Amino acid sequence: DTGVSQNPRHKITKRGQNVTFRCDPISEHNRLYWYRQTLGQGPEFLTYFQNEAQLEKSRLLSDRFSAERPKGSFSTLEIQRTEQGDSAMYLCASSLSLAASYNEQFFGPGTRLTVL
């Protein structure tokens, strides 16, 4: 399968614990995005990487959230001191963009986080 993959698919944690999610984009894609989606809502943009550079962060991304893409390939999203409000589906998407224009984003299956 050469699509976007995310691990783990499900994560249950206790409030206050730290969690880390991983996203492996489609191999030649240079852009990578993280979104959060809650029930009945569309995906909300969290952050965006072009290669290894994190170029944009949403106001939704509080100090407890950090994302990295160290070698411009896979990315990790860490949430520290989780809160119940962090429970959501975390989606990763990637795209191949050669110019300053929109190119189709391919989404991974998501990581469903439940904070107890």
Added chain:
Amino acid sequence: RKEVEQDPGPFNVPEGATVAFNCTYSNSASQSFFWYRQDCRKEPKLLMSVYSSGNEDGRFTAQLNRASQYISLLIRDSKLSDSATYLCVSNSGGYQKVTFGTGTKLQVIP
């Protein structure tokens, strides 16, 4: 006001019916628009881009009205397999920031 607004539905329509969804956007700087489809508990997938001149892909037609700041999606001859949530997306350029609407749920009934 949300940057992209959609009627959440659900729209319950019989097989073979024609159904239309509208989506309004508030950022006049938005440059490009798309419709994504999301099946229950699955990831979103691109359905079609929306061009100023309007575009058609089989039973699906998308149109953009910049003056009124809305886009539409028309589905003709609805199939059971069209049942899904349809997400309206705008891109305001820059660093590829995209904004999703909340989605419109469609249920096609036999």
